[in-house]
Amino acid sequence: MQLNMSPGTWQLASLLMLALVLLMAVVSDIRERRIPNQLVLLALGAGVFFNLTGPQSAAPGAGMFTTMPGALGASGALLGALAGLALFMPLYLVRATGAGDVKLMAGIGSFTGAGAAVNIALFILLAGGVLSLARMVWAGNSRRVMANVAMALGQMRPGSAGTFDIAAHSADRMPYGVAMAAGVLAYGVWIFSGRQPIVMF
Numbered sequence: 001m002q003l004n005m006s007p008g009t010w011q012l013a014s015l016l017m018l019a020l021v022l023l024m025a026v027v028s029d030i031r032e033r034r035i036p037n038q039l040v041l042l043a044l045g046a047g048v049f050f051n052l053t054g055p056q057s058a059a060p061g062a063g064m065f066t067t068m069p070g071a072l073g074a075s076g077a078l079l080g081a082l083a084g085l086a087l088f089m090p091l092y093l094v095r096a097t098g099a100g101d102v103k104l105m106a107g108i109g110s111f112t113g114a115g116a117a118v119n120i121a122l123f124i125l126l127a128g129g130v131l132s133l134a135r136m137v138w139a140g141n142s143r144r145v146m147a148n149v150a151m152a153l154g155q156m157r158p159g160s161a162g163t164f165d166i167a168a169h170s171a172d173r174m175p176y177g178v179a180m181a182a183g184v185l186a187y188g189v190w191i192f193s194g195r196q197p198i199v200m201f
Contacts, residue, residue, distance in 0.1 A: 003053045010054040011069035015188070017046050018064070018111045022181040025104055029177030035100030043107025044081060050111065051077035063113045065120075065191045077110045080117050084109025087121040101176045108184060115201040116187075122198060123190070124183030131179050 005013070021043045025035050050064075050071065057070020072080070084105035091097040105124075109117035191197070 002055065005055065007055050007057065007069045010050070010071065011064050014050045014054070014064040014069075014111060017050065018043075018108070018184070021046065021107065022177075022184060025177040026175070026181050029100075029175035033175060034098070035104050035177055037100075037103070040100065040103040040107050043104065044110050047081065047107060047110025047112075048074060048077040051113075063116050065112055065116045065188060067192075072113045076113045080109035080111070080113040081106040082109070083114035083117040084121070087117065097176050101180065104177065104180060108180070115197065115199070118199050118201075119197045120184055120187045123187040124180050127182040127186055128174070128176060128179035131182065132174055135174050 003010070021039065024039055028039065029035055052071070052074045054071030056062075056073065057068060059066075059068040059070060062068060062070035063072055063076075084107070085102060087109075088097060088102040088105040092099060092102045105117070105121065108120060112120060
């Protein structure tokens with residue numbers, strides 16, 4: 001079933017829905033330091049719904065983050081969700097992010113498709129780094145953060161018996177939902193100002 005709407009209207013509706021999901025994730029992450037599963041399910045369901053019912057595009061690289069918007073279909077949404085999950089799973093395994101962040105990235109991927117999910121992940125990581133540096137300077141714990149970095153790098157030396165744990169030694173845990181929303185916003189600005197994706201598929 002396809003909704004009777006133009007590609008531009010579909011794109012705007014998709015972008016607004018994704019923005020709403022990200023806003024709710026930011027509020028929840030700041031208040032409770034978690035992203036609830038209900039919100040992740042909403043993101044996944046909405047992403048699949050918009051890509052299943054929206055106007056299809058014959059243009060290569062269609063999706064919501066393009067000047068030639070078009071729905072990706074159920075398979076495109078599911079591939080995007082899997083790509084988002086795969087991209088952030090390593091960060092969860094080293095305890096750099098929480099499980100909610102990984103699942104939210106899958107939800108973002110269900111909206112955008114796999115190609116855009118890869119590019120958005122790069123922008124999210126960049127936004128996370130910038131926000132972490134700003135937070136570190138604001139909180140005045142630069143010395144402790146640098147000591148943690150030295151410990152983490154030290155255990156990579158051959159023969160090192162160190163077991164640095166990011167979660168246990170974190171100087172200040174930033175709600176990563178903020179970085180995710182900032183990264184998606186930055187990628188949107190990048191694309192809609194006429195630039196090409198960094199990684200092309």
